[in-house]
Amino acid sequence: MAGPPRARDPQSVLFACAMNSVRSPMAESLLRHMFPQGLYVKSAGARKGELDPFAVTVMAELGQDISTHRPQTFEELEDWEGLNFDLIITLSPEAHHKALDLTRTLAADVEYWPTQDPTTTEGSRDQKLAAYREVCDQLLLRIRRRFAKAGAASG
Numbered sequence: 001m002a003g004p005p006r007a008r009d010p011q012s013v014l015f016a017c018a019m020n021s022v023r024s025p026m027a028e029s030l031l032r033h034m035f036p037q038g039l040y041v042k043s044a045g046a047r048k049g050e051l052d053p054f055a056v057t058v059m060a061e062l063g064q065d066i067s068t069h070r071p072q073t074f075e076e077l078e079d080w081e082g083l084n085f086d087l088i089i090t091l092s093p094e095a096h097h098k099a100l101d102l103t104r105t106l107a108a109d110v111e112y113w114p115t116q117d118p119t120t121t122e123g124s125r126d127q128k129l130a131a132y133r134e135v136c137d138q139l140l141l142r143i144r145r146r147f148a149k150a151g152a153a154s155g
Helices: 003-008 023-034 053-061 074-081 093-102 125-154
Strands: 012-017 040-045 087-090 109-112
Touching (some): 023 125, 040 074, 053 125, 074 093
Parallel strands (some): 012 040, 087 109
């Protein structure tokens, strides 16, 4: 079966979460900056949300600008360019179920990375930002771990 080799070294990756407003755009930006050439990266949501300003702030701290990101659903992405991805990484249960439904007719591997939703954090602005930073750090760690071999191969 051809599935596993493709998953180990994907050429195209889709990150998906509930609303494509925090976790998946952060992950998309992190992976895209890690591999500026040679890896096609996008993100989508099970539903459509609004880009979260805390996510923009936390990514800006890393020198990554996601302020122009426009949240989109799986369906919108499919309408615009199709869902031709080797790997779909889901970050929320809702997105995971949606991706599994889609892969009944798509030749894509799906990995589930359960990721905390920082929008549920209450408290001061600093406490909220800390929750977003923690999610960003966790995503960066998972991405480095998952794509380390591809990084070594590309220099």
